[in-house]
Amino acid sequence: xxxxxxxxxxxxxxxxxxxxxxxxxxxxxxxxxxxxxxxxxxxxxxxxxxxxxxxxxxxxxxxxxxxxxxxxxxxxxxxxxxxxxxxxxxxxxxxxxxxxxxxxxxxxxxxxxxxxxxxxxxxxxxxxxxxxxxxxxxxxxxxxxxxxxxxxxxxxxxxxxxxxxxxxxxxxxxxxxxxxxxx
Numbered sequence: 001x002x003x004x005x006x007x008x009x010x011x012x013x014x015x016x017x018x019x020x021x022x023x024x025x026x027x028x029x030x031x032x033x034x035x036x037x038x039x040x041x042x043x044x045x046x047x048x049x050x051x052x053x054x055x056x057x058x059x060x061x062x063x064x065x066x067x068x069x070x071x072x073x074x075x076x077x078x079x080x081x082x083x084x085x086x087x088x089x090x091x092x093x094x095x096x097x098x099x100x101x102x103x104x105x106x107x108x109x110x111x112x113x114x115x116x117x118x119x120x121x122x123x124x125x126x127x128x129x130x131x132x133x134x135x136x137x138x139x140x141x142x143x144x145x146x147x148x149x150x151x152x153x154x155x156x157x158x159x160x161x162x163x164x165x166x167x168x169x170x171x172x173x174x175x176x177x178x179x180x181x182x183x
Contacts (some may be wrong), residue, residue, distance in 0.1 A: 041174040048075075049170050054082025058170050059097030063177070067104035084139025089148050092139045094166070094173035095130055099123050101177055122180060129176045134169065142169060 041062045049058035056078040064074035078100060080086050082093035102122045108115035127137060136142050143161050145152040156162060 041178055042171050045170050045174050046167065049167060054079070054093050055166050055170050055173075056081035056093030056097035056100075059094050059173050059177075060100045062174060063101045063104070067101070069104065083147055087148055087153070089138065089140035089143075089146050091137050092130075092142055092169055094169040095127070095137050097170075098126055098130075098173040098177050102126060102180070105181055126176055126180060129179070130172065133172050133176070 045058040045062035048061045049055065053061070053075060057075045060069075060074045060078040061071050064071050069077075078093075078097050081096040081100075084090040084092060085096065103119055106115060106119040106122050131137055134142060140146050143156055143165055145156050145161070147153040147156050
């Protein structure tokens with residue numbers, strides 16, 4: 001996997017060649033405006049992730065306020081989903097965080113079957129796009145090691161995979177979410 005094509009620091013994407021911030025103006029067309037919205041979520045998720053929270057927390061927290069969810073509550077809700085569901089190396093936490101965002105957008109608090117189907121379709125579409133980008137949904141496959149084992153967890157930390165691979169998964173989850181949510 002070539003990580004050089006992904007920004008190590010997502011906020012750098014908003015700066016010009018001399019590190020000058022490129023401020024959004026009213027003259028931006030719709031395409032540029034949608035890029036700014038994507039940048040907003042990817043930057044917010046990256047900032048939260050850099051504070052030491054897990055991937056699922058970073059993704060859900062980046063969108064929480066837009067759906068009326070308190071940031072701290074979002075962080076608590078998503079806390080057990082990181083590292084492939086409580087470090088069991090199952091579904092990537094960035095993916096499960098995205099599924100929670102899709103539930104906030106399309107889900108219903110009642111037995112609304114139409115909302116349930118709409119949510120399930122969005123989740124399947126997200127999963128397909130994420131797999132196309134990254135080759136898998138599972139934490140073990142994405143990292144290339146089984147972090148449920150202490151020696152593999154230590155290997156992941158020593159190789160900095162949580163910084164390179166996991167931050168890329170958080171970034172990709174936000175990009176895909178923004179594509180799905182704008183439609």
